[in-house]
Amino acid sequence: MADSDELRGRLAALETELVHIPSLDPRGLEAAEVRLLGRKQGALTEILKLLPGLPPDQRRTVGGEANRLKQVLEAAVVARKAELAQAATAAAARGLDLTMPGRLRHGGGVHPVTTVVEEIVAIFHGLGFARAGGPEAETEWYNFGALNFPPDHPAMDLHDTLYLDIPDRRGPAERRRNRSSGVASDFERRDLSDRREREQGRWLLRTHTSPVQIRVLQQEPPPVRVVIPGWVYRKDTFDASHAPVFAQIEGLAVDEGITFVDLKATLSHFAREFFGARTSVRFRPSFFPFTEPSAEMDVSCGVCGGKGCPACKGTGWMEILGAGMVHPTVLANCGVDPERYTGFAFGMGPGRIALNRYGIPDIRLLYEGDMRFLQQFGLRAPGELA
Amino acid sequence: MNVSRRWLEGCLRRPLDATEVAARLAMLGVTCDAIEPLHPGLEQVVVGLVESVAPHPNADRLRVCQVFDGTPERRHVVCGAPNVTAGSKYPFARVGVTLPGGVTLERRKIRGELSEGMLCSARELGLGQEHDGILELQTGAAPGTPLLEVLPVDDDRLVLDVTPNRPDLLGHKGIARELAHGYGVPLRLPEIPGAPVTGLGTLRRVETRRAEVAGVTVGTDDPAGCRRFTAVVIKGVKIGPSPAWLSDRLQAAGVRSISNVVDVTNYVMLELNHPMHAYDLAQLHGPAIVARRAQPGERLTTLDGTLRELSPSMTVIADQARAVGVGGVMGAANTEVTAATTDLLIECAWFDPAATRRTRKALALATDASYRFERGVDLWGLPEAQRRAAELILATAGGQVVDAVDVWPEPTAPPRIFLRVARVALVLGESLPVECMERYLVAVGCTVLHKPEDARLAVEVPGWRPDLRAEIDLIEEIARLHGYDNFPTELRPYRVGRLGDSVLDRAVTRVREGLAALGWFEAQSIPLGPEPGPGGVKLLNPLSSEEAWLRQRVLPGLERAVETNWSRQVRDIRLFEIGTVFRGSESGGRPFETLRVAGVLTGARAPAHWSAGAAVDDMDLWDLKACFAAAVALANPAADVQVEAGGWVARLGEDLIGHAERLGLAPPAWAAPVFGFELDLNPEGRAPLRYQALPTTPGAWRDLNLVLTLEVTAAHTARVIRRAAGPLLESVEVVSDFRSEQLGSDRRAVQFRLRLRGADRTVRDEEVDQAVSRVLKAVEKELDARLRTS
Structure with a gap:
């Protein structure tokens, strides 16, 4: 029969060991751990083994004390171990120059214009717009006629067009009729029911992504909500601010009951998401043949915050996109009833937005494939000394 | 369009601030590209009274003047002008003033005599080329009065970007009309100094093709090209320089002053957007002046001195013997007004916009007139333009109106459009009171009649707004005048569309991100280049022969990028591009467009690290193979990579859809070999990912x-x-x-x-x-x- 007082005495003696633990060296700590807490012959284990010999009430109290002591001892050992490990690391690190560069891997990255495109598309995704696309080679009908560009209209001057050397399939009489007219005058509104007819007109490289509006509306009845990123072409000499090919994003929403307020709300929401919650937005009247009313959206200049600076030509505003309510004639050209349906459309240039956002001074940098340029926008750990 | 602030002030009878005008116009749909202050630097120049003139003791040509400039002290000024006279007033610049030319006046001695300032010539003030003498001021203003109060020449030129649908904004009156609504002031034409009390009055309307005016046959034999033709004969004019106010106005609008009569025609064009032409009556054969189609092979030397070949699709202005102008485009030298001219015929006509555009394109001759006729001038406004021109000619060149005729074979009324009141809210999303709509439409010049029985407005559209053709055009005007910023911007419930994401576009994103994660950078190149080989698609009007064809492969663009990098001493290159390639269809018609992925790699396999002495192996064929295989798995998952003909290819079934190889580019000595691949992007056949059980047994x-x-x-x-x-x-x-x-x-x-x-x-x-x-x-x-x- 074990004696509870004796056991208490042994526990008290063990408790005195606690004060030594924080000063033990690694070997001493290991020995102490075995001696005190060892699972086979540790002093505490020995005490615990004797517990069943005590009367039940004493067994509980002594057992409780023994377990408490066990926890305290274990904690002290763990703490000392951590301390020693840290000291060992520090010792090993002496003589290591931690400012030396880390071992890098090759990083990659998407083009800055792609980054802008994907961010824009993601925001419109969140507003229920799906991503659509269309061909880059188009007919005059899709690029101009269906979009309500009147033949021989000065609105064409805003679209310096690259035409393709592909024979058209019109009859000689029709060709003769149009021979005297200038560039971009050869299309005429045609019977929409005949696809072959519609494909006629000269072939060109689309000057905007708007022809995809027509293709989408012909394909699907409203409700339609799409964003259309793509490449567009202009007969522009390649210089610091013009490229013959550039990215554009088009958007289109057509349904019953869509209004100018929806246009403003959607695009304002986009602007705050893209440029920051504190961005101010304004809408100005403008002109596009395929929208009416037409608008330009400006956002407060990101460089000066709207106070006026060289970047915004002192106006405090940056022109970001063109937009408008889809012209009834465009809807009708796609076989959509303009009395029943309304819609809005918008278009913007992610390349120009990228130039602004990143402070890129020359548009040609976007097309050169200079690794040093692209690396600035990709995934890359700094390799400098630090 | 260059607009003079002062001209607008004349129309609105109120002072304007150029910056504020630009801001208001921007919100009305006209952006201002620049505001150019004209005659700046005159603010500090004052009226100076020369009280006495004495010879310069040391120079024959110089005089010493005593000038009173409003301050108690008299100024000694040495002056070289022959016309300086005691008792006259001249522009005076004190010491410290900087003149428009950039010269800052200092107190200094000229040949031993102190000079404290300068009496200025027009040229020194930037007001003209005359340098014969100083500018004598005919003014009762006290010495010391700012010069600009005596000579109101300061102005601002607003360079406006007018959209092609708004020809009315190509005249100052149209711009002023836009502003009048916002300022709440009436719109009038500026007063003309010296204008006669009674002007031209009404023109004699003739509804045939031809008429006589003061013995001259006028009219239009081509009513399709020239729908209406007005002519005014003024005799006894004296051709000479324009008065300063007129040449200043033109100069502010960016037009050079030529002579009073020519300036008047330009003035009317810039004010009312009506190009017109003044003919020397004595030079007209017949005498006649009619619009007709050009004859086959007909030629004409236009005012710019170029001999031009005309075609029967073009409308010309002709006298009995020959063409004297290309209708709507440019006049000819043969009937030009000269210093000897005394009798004039002023022609103001309407030329068809599309025909004018075709003609100027065919002749490659863009003029201020063609620019305006292409956009559409006011068919109903021709008499007003003639009246204005007559008023100006009589005021600046004298003479007398002899006769005036308005030839309009098929007169029409301005269009009338119906506006359903309820439709406005359906498009704009905001209900506006009908009185409000009416006010806006009246402000742009419409006449509005109520049709209460069917909730419509009958709107008569002014002739200067050819862009207003349908109900939606009126709705835009209402929105514009209401102010786009005054519409709410709250998101309202919407339905999502039926269309899902384009599968191909999603695949492009996946491929792009996959390749970037593998350590590649995305490049974007111009998809135009030299002839790519059989099946190439050629441009009809390329920018250069180097960019005359659409690409058939993406890789050549990346090869150019490698060379660019090499030229900049960049050695380690890993680029990919996803883009469209084009191939002509054999039957004509739509070219085939294919999305392709290409990549190039050269240089170090990994960034150099000091632990290995900064030595890294260069990428080789085995890097290429792994990259190619990864690209195929991403971009064309159903295809297989195979060894073929000493390289690797990707095949989708039997179809060759990609290849990888060492490229033929010759690297500079310090660079490494280049490898490349290219393949079709085709997401079809991508197997859905399935979990495979992890092994539980040791191997x-x-x-x-x-x-x-x-x-x-x-x-x-x-x-x-x-x-x-x-x-x-x-x-x-x-x-x-x-x-x-x-x-x-x-x-x-x-x-x-x-x-x-x-x-x-x-x-x-x-x-x-x-x-x-x-x-x-x-x-x-x-x-x-x-x-x-x-």
Whole structure:
């Protein structure tokens, strides 16, 4: 029969060991751990083994004390171990120059214009717009006629067009009729029911992504909500601010009951998401043949915050996109009833937005494939000394 | 369009601030590209009274003047002008003033005499080219009065960007009309100094093709090209320079002053957007002046001195003998107004916009007139323009109106459009009171009639707004005048569309992100280049012969990028591009467009690190193979990479859809070889990802170092191993490829590592041994391969 007082005495003696633990060296700590807490012959284990010999009430109290002591001892050992490990690391690190560069891997990255495109598309995704696309080679009908560009209209001057050397399939009489007219005058509104007819007109490289509006509306009845990123072409000499090919994003929403307020709300929401919650937005009247009313959206200049600076030509505003309510004639050209349906459309240039956002001074940098340029926008750990 | 602030002030009878005008116009749809202050630097110049003039003691041509400039002290000024006279007033610049030319006046001695300031000539003030003498001011203003109060020449030029639908904004009156609504002031034309009390009055309207005016036959034989033709004959004019106010106005609008009569026609064009032409009546054969189609082979020397070949699709203005102008485009030298002219015929007509555009394109002759006729001038406004021109000519060149006629064979009324009041809210999303709509429409010049019985407005559109043709155009005007910013911007409920994301576009994003994660950078290049070979698609009107064709492959653009990088001493290059390539269809019609992915790689395999002495191996064929395989898996998952003709290709079934190879570019000495690949992007056939159970049993591995003849490939050997080893074999990897003299020139030793595992139990040593011996038997029998013994 074990004696509870004796056991208490042994526990008290063990408790005195606690004060030594924080000063033990690694070997001493290991020995102490075995001696005190060892699972086979540790002093505490020995005490615990004797517990069943005590009367039940004493067994509980002594057992409780023994377990408490066990926890305290274990904690002290763990703490000392951590301390020693840290000291060992520090010792090993002496003589290591931690400012030396880390071992890098090759990083990659998407083009800055792609980054802008994907961010824009993601925001419109969140507003229920799906991503659509269309061909880059188009007919005059899709690029101009269906979009309500009147033949021989000065609105064409805003679209310096690259035409393709592909024979058209019109009859000689029709060709003769149009021979005297200038560039971009050869299309005429045609019977929409005949696809072959519609494909006629000269072939060109689309000057905007708007022809995809027509293709989408012909394909699907409203409700339609799409964003259309793509490449567009202009007969522009390649210089610091013009490229013959550039990215554009088009958007289109057509349904019953869509209004100018929806246009403003959607695009304002986009602007705050893209440029920051504190961005101010304004809408100005403008002109596009395929929208009416037409608008330009400006956002407060990101460089000066709207106070006026060289970047915004002192106006405090940056022109970001063109937009408008889809012209009834465009809807009708796609076989959509303009009395029943309304819609809005918008278009913007992610390349120009990228130039602004990143402070890129020359548009040609976007097309050169200079690794040093692209690396600035990709995934890359700094390799400098630090 | 260059607009003078002062001209607008004349229309609105109120002072304007150019910046504020630009801001208001912007919100009305006209952006201002620049505001150019005209005659700046005159603010500090004052009226100076020359009280006495004395000879300069040391110079014959100089005089010493005593000038009173409003301050108590008199100024000594040395002056070289021959016309300086005591008792006259001149512009005076005190010491410290900087003149428009940039000269800052200092107190200094001129030939020993102190000079404190300068009496200025027009040229020194930037007001003209005259330098004969100083500018005498005919003014009662006290000395010291700012010069600008006496000579109101300061102005601002607003360079406006007018959209092609708004011809009315190509005249100052139209711009002023836009502003009048916002300022709440009436719109009037500026007063003309010296204008006669009674002007031209009404023109005699004739509804035939031809008429007589003061003995001259006028009219239009081509009513399609020239719908209406007005002519006014003024006799006894004196051609000379324009008064300063007129030349200033033109100069502010960016037009050079020529002579009073020519300036008047330009003035009316810039004010009312009506190009007009003044003919020397004495030079007109017939005398006649009519619009007609050009005759085949007809030629004309236009005012710019170029001989031009005309075609019968063009409308010309002609007298009885010859063409004297290209209708709507440019007049001819043969009837130009000269200093000797005394009798004028002023023509103001309406030319068809589309026909004018075709003519100026055919002649490559863009003029201020063609720019306006293309956009559409006011068919109903011609008489007003003639009245204004007559008023100005009588005021600046004298003479008398002899006769005036308005030839309009088929007169029409301005269009009338119906506006459904309810439709406005359906489009704009905001209900506006009908009075409000009416106010806006009246402000742009419409006449509005109520049709209460069917909730419509009948709107008569002014002739200067050819863009207002349908109800939606009126709705835009209402929105514009209401102010776009005054519409709410709250998001309202919407329905999502039926269309889902384009599968191809999603695939592009996936491929792009995958390649970027593998350490590649996305490039974007111009998809135009030199002739790519058979099936190329050519541009009709390329910018240059180097960019005359659409690309058929993406890789050449990336090769150019490699060379660009090399030219900038960049050695390590990993680029990819996803883009469209074009191939002509044999039957004509739509070219085929294919999305392709291409990549180039050259230079270090990894960034250099000091731990290896900054030495890194360059990428080689094996890097290319892995990249190509990864790109194929991403971009064309159903395709297989195969060895073919000494390189790698990707095939989708039988179709060749990609290839990888070392490129022919010759690297500079310090650069590394270049590898590249290109393949079709086609997301079809991508197998859905499925989880595969992780092994729960321990495995075993054995290395077999096999001596193979050179004809035997590793892939073939692996196939034999797999078949012979049986179901326990988990994988076969190549560990090394060793060649030596000992092996002989026709053999190599390839070490394979076989991993074996039981699906539900630990694999036993004997099972492994049995599998290995099966493998050895099979490779010996089928490949003549044996274990290498060292």
